Amino acid sequence: MRASVRYVLAFAALCGLSSAAAQVGPDRIINAAREPQNWLTYGGGYDSKRYSTLNQITPANVATLEQKWVVQDQVFGAWESNPLVVNGIMYLTERPNDVMAIDAKTGKLFWLYRYNNSPDARVCCGANNRGLAIHGDTLYMGTLDAHLIAVDAKSGRPLWNIAVGDPKLGYSITMAPLVMKDKVMVGVGGGEFGIRGFIAAYDVKTGKEAWRFNTIPGPGEPGHESWNGDDWKNGGASVWVTGSYDPDLNLVYWGIGNPGPDWNPDQRPGDNLYADSVVALDPDSGKLKWHFQFTPNDGYDYDSTQVPVLADMQWQGRPAKVMMWANRNGYFYVLDRVTGKFLLGQPFVKVNWASGLDSNGRPIQTPQPPGMPTWPGNQGGTNWYPPSYSPRTGLFYFSVWENYATVYRKEEQEYQPGRNYLAGGYTVVAPAPGAPTIGIGRRGPINNWTSEVGSGATVAMDPHTGKRVWTFPQYDVTDAGMLTTASDLLFTGGREGYFYALDAKTGKELWKTNLGGSIVMAPITFQVDGKQYVSVISGHTLVTFALRN
């Protein structure tokens, strides 16, 4: 009897103690590498390396990976979401704007929150959502109708909901927000609807707007002279992929989308800043510190909405803080992230819209005659697919589209609020007129377009030379992101549904499994109860793997 009482008392004491888990704050995210058991931001940390120090899964044992659990998507369409994992709980979105809290060990749900978008929501390229940000016990999600919603991480109940942009004008949010200090930052999509893009920061507790950075400078602001007349008012420059942050420099970096209307650069003469640029902002004020434009006066939809990857390395004999960037325009860049200075730029696929870059990294543009193909095609040499950088191998990994070209057509178009604002069109080059081609999303399980319109590859790039160290070819093109680990594994996939583990040093295939649906996100890794897991989404299924017991 006494033993039972003691047991009850001990159990009660345990219950009393168990609720005090450390909360996720910016300090923890800054030091995300110290807690590799979690995946705390879209890019796995503020530097967006997508490199994990977990090393339980190795080249020697990766072939014994087995499926531990799956979660089925309840809706159809490409599932581009990037899960977060915090202390054994996975937070995941599914399209259009559902949020789930899942036991990361078993796949069982704690809660499901469904947000009903306004019927005014419109997106050019799929009802996508790429994930969440977390601060304390609060999750943040942008919505297709351009709202930002704070959701309680324990209950799945909304805490606040604010309008970021007007969906009737084509504003939307598909990216995972980024939290730093006491602010949550988000950018807006809608570059195909004649929006004027911006990045905004909100108080994490209240949702009150702290600042807004317009990605197209207004009258009187530096850069406004890069636009003609009123073109700036509907010039696009959307922001639809999550940025990165350097806490030491206190700079946040965001990639900016294409100028609008998309296909007719003659209709908007000038460089069209800050479209197709990276901007470095002070996160406290939203003030611009520097910018670098990859594609001035873009007529090819070469969004610079790639994830800025930050690393410290020796550069020409000196320690340097760099930013690596494989751009949709087909060039790989290295920039000094302190100043924005151009350090290196090399084409990684066939390029004919420019003959090269000048000493400042500005492209020497060579527009092709009407009816002639432009390389890379309009989906780019790469796109928003998250890359990875391994400090162990010193290589930068990303997905590319090879041998893929587009013929562009320009037309004049007048802006009409909320309508597509494209001013022309395009045709992907194919071996026969009217043959199936490639574009956003795979069309189905039968590849009837074939590699004759383009094929994919996972590429390892040496940032010091801008040259490929190895190439792992895929028959179909790929939108998959990358994950590297401290055991020199690279996990990625592709549209064909294969999920791969490659040797990050050599590109050798170590393991693969056919998951049967397109992989349109970057795999993540985490650890629960001492076991390393890898999660990937293929088609309508999130699959979580670990080593065989």
Place this chain on the structure above:
Amino acid sequence: MGKFGQASAFIGVAALACFILSMSASAQGQGRQYNAADIQAGDRLYGLQCAICHGQNGDGINGVNLPRNQFRRASSDDDIRNTITNGVAAAGMPPFRFQPAELNGLVAFIRSGFDRTGAPFKVGDASHGLAVYNANGCATCHRVNGNGARTAPDLSDIGSVRQPAAIQRSLVDPNAAILPINRTVCILTSDGRTIRGRRINEDTYTVQLIDQQERLVSLEKSAIREYEIVKTSAMPSFAGKLTDTDIADLVAYLMSLKG
């Protein structure tokens, strides 16, 4: 009259014969010819006036798919002209006051299946086209609604999935028109088998095909020693073998196969 004069006379007769043929087809309403200028003019006008409701791809209205020529009301070219001119009050489509040439452009663009390359084509009499199909051995390789061979693509829904200009091109210049997935593949496997067939799917690790004995075959590329993708089409060209009228009729028949 010398040889030269005889030749001239012959050419004159031939030209007259062609003229009469085209007149008669036209008189029957079966020789509808669509040229590049009309198709491209229609494309531009469509983008300005129609795409707002019908969508860039012509499928923005429920029950209507313009490039596939699926309409609620229209059937003939004149029906299309009348619908555009009169509008459809019940569906909220306003009347459009276009010039005849503009209407011709829109009809040509819709009939082309939104072929933005503007390739010209001619559509004739579908019932005679069936006779041409049967007389020329098409079913030796192709299949329609369960009849014919499977070595070449099944054509039962070809009118829904290909544009008329592409079908016309397949008949007169098959090498330029073949879809890359349909290419013949020749494979030597690691265990020494030779397999020839029509490719039906492929990815990084595997290829699926139907062989000449109509067997479905799936192979791991790691078990393939030699893999040749034949760039020329197995289909013969009918240019010079069939008259333009027969080809136009065959196009009409194939376009009538909607699956």
